[in-house]
Amino acid sequence: TARLSSGKINPREIVQYGKGMEYCLALGQLMQDHLDFSLSNPEDLQAVAEKIRDAFEENPPVQISDGYVFKNSWHEDLKSLRDIAYHGKDFLLNLQNTERERLGIPSLKVSYNRVFGYYIEITKAHTGKVPEDYIRKQTLVNSERYITPELKEYEEKILTAEEKLLELESRLFKEFTDELTQSIELIQTNARIVAELDVLVCFAELATRHQWV
Known part of the structure; x- marks a missing residue:
């Protein structure tokens, strides 16, 4: 003791x-x-x-x-924070598959880099299918990168979940x-x-x- x-x-x-x-x-x-x-x-x-x-x-x-x-x-917050912190890739993969099916763009990708954070990348051949809730984030030679309110919200949750978990x-x-x-x-x-x-x-x-x- x-x-x-x-x-x-x-x-x-x-x-x-x-x-x-x-x-x-x-x-x-x-x-x-x-x-x-x-x-x-x-x-x-x-x-x-x-x-x-x-x-x-x-x-x-x-x-x-x-x-x-x-x-x-x-504690009621433990599971939700852990799901976000440790299973965020599952959410992103599900979002990618959902958007591919919804927009009819098999090549659509949900990705991440340190500069721009999470984004949805669509080749220029399919930019005509981009819905209104997509916000352009970056233009490349062969593709455009977008965010959505849902993706931005989840990005903030992922980036703070581990810190909140440790604090909790x-x-x-x-x-x-x-x-x-x-x-x-x-x-x-x-x-x-x-x-x-x-x-x-x-x-x-x-x-x-x-x-x-």
Whole structure:
């Protein structure tokens, strides 16, 4: 719990905390029928373990900047931002296929470069089919490049999605760890209880092995 209290804990360690709590709970359930043994506030411990399981990916990265720390279900914006940041190519390919079919231009391309951003390129042989919602962006020797309001909007989303994702997951992680620190005493108390039980089990194994009883 030292890394938790100092704010140095990482997402993967929190998941390990949760698994440790679940182990304590399972052990407590098993032993209460055989020994005078009980955990401290097991309902609260269960609630913390469940919250960790509900919030975090099963195997999150160590660094928040690597992404996919939290499950999509943990915050309403996670899935939409991830779809844009990591699956933007799918949108562009779908747009390209849709526009090719809508305009009857098999050679139409949706592309990107650092100077002009995203654009739709149409050869000059087909510029007569360009609809009114296309805005000319660049003229080349053999083709014209256009943008549409839809493409411009999506471009802005793609370019900011990864930054927004990092900001969101960083904020969620800070909020989660701040709340988790309130359970440090609960975690430490149950860790001591399980440690004491572990010592007793070791003594019992030695006693049986050496026939002390």
